[in-house]
Amino acid sequence: MDMNGKTVFITGSTDGVGRYVALRLAAAGAGVLIHGRDVARAKLLSDEIKRAGGSEPAFYQADLSSLADVRELAAAVLADNQRIDVFVSNAGIGSQNEGPARQISRDGHELRFAVNYLAGFLLARLLLPRLKASAPSRIVNVASLGQHPIDFDDVMITKGYSGSRAYAQSKLSQIMFTIDLAEELKGSGVTVNSLHPATYMNTTMVRAGGITPMSTVEQGGDAILHLVLGDDVTDKSGLFFNGMNEMRANPQAYDAAARKRLRDLSLKLTGLPAA
Numbered sequence: 501m502d503m504n505g506k507t508v509f510i511t512g513s514t515d516g517v518g519r520y521v522a523l524r525l526a527a528a529g530a531g532v533l534i535h536g537r538d539v540a541r542a543k544l545l546s547d548e549i550k551r552a553g554g555s556e557p558a559f560y561q562a563d564l565s566s567l568a569d570v571r572e573l574a575a576a577v578l579a580d581n582q583r584i585d586v587f588v589s590n591a592g593i594g595s596q597n598e599g600p601a602r603q604i605s606r607d608g609h610e611l612r613f614a615v616n617y618l619a620g621f622l623l624a625r626l627l628l629p630r631l632k633a634s635a636p637s638r639i640v641n642v643a644s645l646g647q648h649p650i651d652f653d654d655v656m657i658t659k660g661y662s663g664s665r666a667y668a669q670s671k672l673s674q675i676m677f678t679i680d681l682a683e684e685l686k687g688s689g690v691t692v693n694s695l696h697p698a699t700y701m702n703t704t705m706v707r708a709g710g711i712t713p714m715s716t717v718e719q720g721g722d723a724i725l726h727l728v729l730g731d732d733v734t735d736k737s738g739l740f741f742n743g744m745n746e747m748r749a750n751p752q753a754y755d756a757a758a759r760k761r762l763r764d765l766s767l768k769l770t771g772l773p774a775a
């Protein structure tokens with residue numbers, strides 16, 4: 501895909517792999533909409549993009565642990581941009597950010613489910629009319645190989661909580677949403693795919709987990725860029741990639757009844773009308 505004149509919105513682009521993707525896409529000529537929680541980190545990125553010859557990115561500040569903030573973020577992006585060619589849902593927290601204890605979002609939902617999955621679900625749904633109007637367009641959900649099936653009797657993991665289970669449940673939720681949304685978007689010109697970018701990249705969330713990094717942000721970022729830019733994936737949708745290669749996800753992702761339960765729950769939790 502030629503990025504000149506294209507608008508790309510990347511959540512969680514003030515740090516880690518999202519930051520690398522924003523830099524690369526701006527250098528390729530895209531208008532980049534960056535997002536994070538910290539104005540100073542956004543300013544540093546904006547300066548770096550401009551120094552490299554890219555156009556100044558628009559910065560959107562929002563805490564994705566609040567659904568009200570997510571709605572405001574979507575409204576601001578829609579108000580400012582006539583087109584959205586690519587939406588990269590990348591923001592996330594790892595299994596151990598801010599410690600091993602169970603945490604909840606501002607709306608009272610289990611925090612990893614809320615930030616890593618529900619916020620991206622709501623953003624995608626709110627941005628969808630603009631993505632459709634800009635078709636051909638793409639959604640890329642940055643998920644993980646870490647996947648844990650959802651226990652629909654305890655989605656908020658009130659029993660048997662661990663950070664890694666919460667993280668992995670949120671990542672499988674993203675993949676289930678990807679498959680579900682791809683079915684809905686057939687024939688619309690909007691594709692949606694998910695991926696595991698790379699294993700233990702050297703980023704804040706990996707360091708917060710006390711894990712020794714095994715790969716670079718460039719490796720994971722290039723896998724994300726493949727789904728954003730690649731001509732070979734133009735007509736591919738509803739897939740999960742491990743790096744550059746298509747791969748099967750956890751079996752629950754292919755259970756249509758489970759995906760419907762997740763969709764119905766997500767619509768209810770985000771206050772969207774039932775499908």
Ligand SMILES: NC(=O)c1ccc[n+]([C@@H]2O[C@H](COP(=O)([O-])OP(=O)(O)OC[C@H]3O[C@@H](n4cnc5c(N)ncnc54)[C@H](OP(=O)(O)O)[C@@H]3O)[C@@H](O)[C@H]2O)c1
Nearest residue numbers: 512514515516517536537563564591592700701703704705
């Ligand atoms: N690192 C890995 O090895 C790895 C492996 C598989 C998948 N992934 C996935 O890759 C994506 C990016 O991760 P990363 O490793 O680059 O992590 P990172 O360096 O920790 O960056 C995370 C980004 O998400 C944003 N974010 C976190 N919580 C937020 C919140 N409540 N509201 C708004 N923004 C929030 C952060 O914003 P601030 O700048 O404001 O903190 C930051 O920009 C995640 O979805 C992660 O699950 C990573």
